Amino acid sequence: MLEELNYLIEPLYETLFLTFVPLILAVILGALIGTIIFISGDNGILDVEEKSFLKTVHVVFDALVNIFRSVPYLILLIWLLPITRFLVGSTIGTNAAVPSLTLSATPFFARMVVIAFTEVDKGTIEASKALGAGTLDIIFKVLIPESLPALISSIAVTAINLVSYSTMAGAIGAGGLGFEAYQYGLIRQDPPRMLMATGIIIVIVFIIQIVGDVLSKYVDKR
Amino acid sequence: MIELKNVCKTYHSKDQEIKAVENVSLTIKDHEIFGIVGYSGAGKSTLIRLINGLEKVDAGEIIIDGEDICKLSERNLRQKRQEIAMIFQHFNLLWSRTVLENIAFPLEIAKVHKEERLAKAREMAIQVGLEDKLNVYPSSLSGGQKQRVAIARALVLNPKILLCDEATSALDPKTTEDILDLLKAINRKYHLTIVMITHQMETVQKICHRLAVMKEGKVVESDTVDNIFTSPSHPVTKELIQTVDTGVDVIKLAKELKNKYPDGHLLRVTFDNENSEKPILFEVAKKVDVPINIVSANIKNTQAGALGVMYIHIEERQDIAMLLEELNKNDVVVEVV
Numbered sequence A: 001m002l003e004e005l006n007y008l009i010e011p012l013y014e015t016l017f018l019t020f021v022p023l024i025l026a027v028i029l030g031a032l033i034g035t036i037i038f039i040s041g042d043n044g045i046l047d048v049e050e051k052s053f054l055k056t057v058h059v060v061f062d063a064l065v066n067i068f069r070s071v072p073y074l075i076l077l078i079w080l081l082p083i084t085r086f087l088v089g090s091t092i093g094t095n096a097a098v099p100s101l102t103l104s105a106t107p108f109f110a111r112m113v114v115i116a117f118t119e120v121d122k123g124t125i126e127a128s129k130a131l132g133a134g135t136l137d138i139i140f141k142v143l144i145p146e147s148l149p150a151l152i153s154s155i156a157v158t159a160i161n162l163v164s165y166s167t168m169a170g171a172i173g174a175g176g177l178g179f180e181a182y183q184y185g186l187i188r189q190d191p192p193r194m195l196m197a198t199g200i201i202i203v204i205v206f207i208i209q210i211v212g213d214v215l216s217k218y219v220d221k222r
Numbered sequence B: 001m002i003e004l005k006n007v008c009k010t011y012h013s014k015d016q017e018i019k020a021v022e023n024v025s026l027t028i029k030d031h032e033i034f035g036i037v038g039y040s041g042a043g044k045s046t047l048i049r050l051i052n053g054l055e056k057v058d059a060g061e062i063i064i065d066g067e068d069i070c071k072l073s074e075r076n077l078r079q080k081r082q083e084i085a086m087i088f089q090h091f092n093l094l095w096s097r098t099v100l101e102n103i104a105f106p107l108e109i110a111k112v113h114k115e116e117r118l119a120k121a122r123e124m125a126i127q128v129g130l131e132d133k134l135n136v137y138p139s140s141l142s143g144g145q146k147q148r149v150a151i152a153r154a155l156v157l158n159p160k161i162l163l164c165d166e167a168t169s170a171l172d173p174k175t176t177e178d179i180l181d182l183l184k185a186i187n188r189k190y191h192l193t194i195v196m197i198t199h200q201m202e203t204v205q206k207i208c209h210r211l212a213v214m215k216e217g218k219v220v221e222s223d224t225v226d227n228i229f230t231s232p233s234h235p236v237t238k239e240l241i242q243t244v245d246t247g248v249d250v251i252k253l254a255k256e257l258k259n260k261y262p263d264g265h266l267l268r269v270t271f272d273n274e275n276s277e278k279p280i281l282f283e284v285a286k287k288v289d290v291p292i293n294i295v296s297a298n299i300k301n302t303q304a305g306a307l308g309v310m311y312i313h314i315e316e317r318q319d320i321a322m323l324l325e326e327l328n329k330n331d332v333v334v335e336v337v
């Protein structure tokens, strides 16, 4: 019985790879971009003379995030083919899906970071400044810890988005459970195999959501 | 010593300019508790935030111990802020940190070694009476306890100045009393200069040595607490003192009376020493033939003479124009509520 499921191991591995590798990259890049957008905004965290430079940075990053967030994933995938060839040496296969998946998840996560930071109490930020905190202190000792529950939830949502987008990466031969379901369900008319693959996707999504919720609650001391 | 010289701060919003602080000059001496009072919107918070550079002045100088803080670079200003601590109305603690970690926060910023900072924070927690709450999170504390954490956090770097922005305004009267006692004790023990902002004259009366009264961005009166309470000169000061003497908040009282007497005319009549001796109100009422109903009255005798506020209610159908005119003729301050 179990041996019959062996065929699912490869696609499962591909799905996990296509979810978590871009997730890690997107969380790092998104946090960086989100932080830049937030602190360059009009909240007095950065005390610089050059207000106009700050404003330009804010507007440019904000616009980039909005643009890339609204491009459909499949289009992004195609746009990115030349860069992908340069980065991973090929435009097909599992690795080739990583740049486009990362690029689609990064602006999404960046936006979530901005929202999470915006919800941090302004009074707390002001108090920290009054106690001598600099910009880095505010980012690492105030913004991130105080918005941690929201950040964790955002990581979970981003991961779930990636599970879903990875299905489309099947178009460039990235494999994965989604592609498995599509191939066996639609093309080969094999419903049990399709249902099995779909079921595993659902389980993965549930696990991510539950782990996210539990962790988020655990760090929330409000 | 903190010297403010002709300090101005204007905010520009879309369609208007708000002169939050206008040409304020004050001297706050070392080791004193200095109160700044005024109604909401008077510019008190803006003024106090100029003192630690959270806001930048448009004009004027703020000299702290001989150094104009308006001329400091950001880096030096941050350094300077370690000598100027601050507490707030809503405490502004970090909910993600325990009491001990909150108190240790400024030490962490000042890059003090971990063991040393925890030891200092613990010592400070004991000072403010929180030794049994070290490892709990702020969310499980009462308002008074939260303010104690904030005070400990503010004092842990041994600052020279403590700025308090409505530090007791969110607390009940009993807790307010406790916190004020604590601040008083701290002032004595650490020889700290305390600048205390509040809209409650009572708070000032309890702990301040000197005070300034603000209205619309300007300091309208500034003197020792004794002098101001015995002979207030500005109408705002008189009104604020009235609140203390009667134990009622003038604004709140007016609102309550308005609810109680929704119809008709509700007037607030303010007497001062010149006219409180004579039965002006009754003479005028008789003269213009308007029946009046006194719904609330408080007259207080100070060294400078009687001072009082009276609320009178008049039926809807009566014409009050004549009455107002006559009262004004007699130099009685009267306002329609």
Ligand SMILES: Nc1ncnc2c1ncn2[C@@H]1O[C@H](COP(=O)(O)OP(=O)(O)O)[C@@H](O)[C@H]1O
Residues within 6 Å of the ligand: B011, B012, B013, B018, B019, B020, B038, B039, B040, B041, B042, B043, B044, B045, B046, B047
């Ligand atoms: N950041 C700001 N931007 C625009 N207007 C402000 C700002 N801060 C305060 N004000 C205005 O300045 C005036 C004084 O405010 P504030 O100093 O907070 O008064 P208070 O603390 O006495 O209640 C108010 O009219 C307020 O609306």
Ligand SMILES: [Mg+2]
Residues within 6 Å of the ligand: B041, B044, B045, B046, B166
């Ligand atoms: Mg205020």
